Amino acid sequence: MIDEIINVTDKYINTKSKVERKKIGQFFTSKETAIFMANLSRSHKEKIKILDAGAGTGILSIALLEKLNNIQDIKSIEIDLYENDENIALILEKNMQRVKNSITKLKKIKIIKDNFILHNENTTERIYDIIISNPPYKKIGKNSKEAIAMKDVVYGQPNIYFLFMEMAERVLKDDGEMIFIVPRSWTSGAYFKKFRQKFLDNVKLTNIHLFVSRDKVFSRENVLQETMILRAIKSKETPPKVIITESYSNSDFNKINKYEINYDLCVENNDERYVYLPTNEKDIKVLRTINRFDTKLNDLGLKLKTGLTVDFRNESSLEKKANSNNVPLLSSIHFKNGIIQFPSKLEEPQYIKKDNTSLLQKNMNYLFIKRFSSKEENRRVQPAIFLKNQFNNYDFISTENHINYICTSDNSEIQEDLLYGLYVLYNSTLYDQYYRILNGSTQVNATEVNNIPIPNENEIKKMGKYLRENKDLSSDNCNNILMEVIDNE
Numbered sequence: 001m002i003d004e005i006i007n008v009t010d011k012y013i014n015t016k017s018k019v020e021r022k023k024i025g026q027f028f029t030s031k032e033t034a035i036f037m038a039n040l041s042r043s044h045k046e047k048i049k050i051l052d053a054g055a056g057t058g059i060l061s062i063a064l065l066e067k068l069n070n071i072q073d074i075k076s077i078e079i080d081l082y083e084n085d086e087n088i089a090l091i092l093e094k095n096m097q098r099v100k101n102s103i104t105k106l107k108k109i110k111i112i113k114d115n116f117i118l119h120n121e122n123t124t125e126r127i128y129d130i131i132i133s134n135p136p137y138k139k140i141g142k143n144s145k146e147a148i149a150m151k152d153v154v155y156g157q158p159n160i161y162f163l164f165m166e167m168a169e170r171v172l173k174d175d176g177e178m179i180f181i182v183p184r185s186w187t188s189g190a191y192f193k194k195f196r197q198k199f200l201d202n203v204k205l206t207n208i209h210l211f212v213s214r215d216k217v218f219s220r221e222n223v224l225q226e227t228m229i230l231r232a233i234k235s236k237e238t239p240p241k242v243i244i245t246e247s248y249s250n251s252d253f254n255k256i257n258k259y260e261i262n263y264d265l266c267v268e269n270n271d272e273r274y275v276y277l278p279t280n281e282k283d284i285k286v287l288r289t290i291n292r293f294d295t296k297l298n299d300l301g302l303k304l305k306t307g308l309t310v311d312f313r314n315e316s317s318l319e320k321k322a323n324s325n326n327v328p329l330l331s332s333i334h335f336k337n338g339i340i341q342f343p344s345k346l347e348e349p350q351y352i353k354k355d356n357t358s359l360l361q362k363n364m365n366y367l368f369i370k371r372f373s374s375k376e377e378n379r380r381v382q383p384a385i386f387l388k389n390q391f392n393n394y395d396f397i398s399t400e401n402h403i404n405y406i407c408t409s410d411n412s413e414i415q416e417d418l419l420y421g422l423y424v425l426y427n428s429t430l431y432d433q434y435y436r437i438l439n440g441s442t443q444v445n446a447t448e449v450n451n452i453p454i455p456n457e458n459e460i461k462k463m464g465k466y467l468r469e470n471k472d473l474s475s476d477n478c479n480n481i482l483m484e485v486i487d488n489e
């Protein structure tokens with residue numbers, strides 16, 4: 001039956017351009033992924049009511065129904081399917097009619113050709129035992145009807161996929177389960193914080209599946225996305241463990257790595273509610289080691305900020321040669337093995353006119369950290385030490401928006417021992433790994449870095465002093481210096 005659905009889906013994909021489907025967030029799940037997701041279900045009640053939110057051609061429902069039909073305890077099944085695209089809803093209707101004959105326990109099918117979010121906006125009913133979904137993935141306006149309907153979890157411009165997760169959580173019965181395939185982005189980042197807080201208060205994660213390859217999950221679709229599958233249950237009680245599995249792509253679920261980790265290690269029990277995704281013993285050790293520290297940048301009067309100058313918005317202010325009316329514009333091209341090499345030999349404008357004072361910052365000691373790295377680079381977190389003495393002729397500088405910088409909250413100077421100590425941390429392999437477990441993207445965000453635990457001020461200064469004396473800025477050396485602090489703890 002699933003093979004038939006896949007054929008029908010492929011025919012549909014050939015009739016519609018990817019651009020058209022992207023507009024409505026329409027990407028289809030592979031057969032193997034659908035079966036894997038269905039097999040995550042643990043429900044075996046006599047009567048089961050299912051919801052498929054954003055059902056497409058029905059592949060997820062069909063995989064789930066085939067599984068449930070074979071469970072002895074289950075006697076009758078009802079299913080609601082939401083799909084608001086007329087064209088695909090017609091195919092869905094036909095597919096579900098076909099299924100009716102082979103799934104003997106299926107007693108009722110309801111296809112709701114409506115917007116899942118708006119249809120349930122005011123509902124207080126919690127009626128589903130299982131919710132399965134590959135929700136649409138697309139940014140929507142913060143004034144769109146869906147965003148307004150769910151404003152309590154929206155911050156900035158939302159992506160509709162997490163509104164589907166939140167709405168699903170609301171209509172799920174107590175002890176019911178939800179199984180979703182979604183981007184990984186919700187697990188960290190400020191945009192998802194309100195959602196994470198509400199969602200993770202009401203449901204508890206039991207299983208997470210990750211894919212090593214970014215482009216092999218929706219392979220028919222050429223979608224490049226950090227994707228995860230999750231199973232969560234509606235419960236106030238926290239389970240002791242979360243099962244994390246990992247496969248390379250969507251076609252090798254038979255070769256998975258499996259880890260069980262303590263719930264607290266996976267879901268942070270604080271305001272941010274980050275979800276950490278370790279996939280091996282080494283990752284777990286990294287989390288444990290760093291979580292032992294209980295200082296944050298803010299406790300030292302420090303914070304990470306994003307560079308001030310967006311170059312394409314300020315093209316007319318950029319200049320190639322130094323003159324008395326401009327100041328250095330520092331960017332990632334000036335990072336050279338942990339220090340700043342300015343100017344770069346590249347032919348790019350590296351100065352900015354002084355007249356726009358909002359783009360200027362005092363020439364002070366900073367720790368720069370690149371905001372972006374390519375997938376091929378072996379480090380996400382790449383710091384460089386910026387020393388004001390290098391730029392003695394300038395009272396001000398500017399930073400390009402593709403880098404971050406650590407500064408003091410009260411505009412005072414960061415002493416060099418502290419500065420070099422921070423470099424040791426962020427140039428160590430341990431902190432780089434920690435960041436990867438926290439954030440699957442190649443971007444280094446301010447909120448996350450500001451929340452990573454660090455040693456106390458004295459320890460950081462001690463590491464910095466040592467590095468200043470020994471002058472080896474390599475990651476290997478930073479690892480050794482940091483390990484000494486950790487071993488002494």
Ligand SMILES: C[S@@+](CC[C@H](N)C(=O)[O-])C[C@H]1O[C@@H](n2cnc3c(N)ncnc32)[C@H](O)[C@@H]1O
Nearest residue numbers: 027028029054055056083084085115116134136
């Ligand atoms: C990512 S596709 C997944 C389809 C199918 N579940 C699968 O896994 O292959 C999401 C589906 O949700 C539908 N959709 C988009 N926005 C919707 C909304 N607000 N309400 C209901 N369905 C929606 C799209 O038309 C699309 O078919």
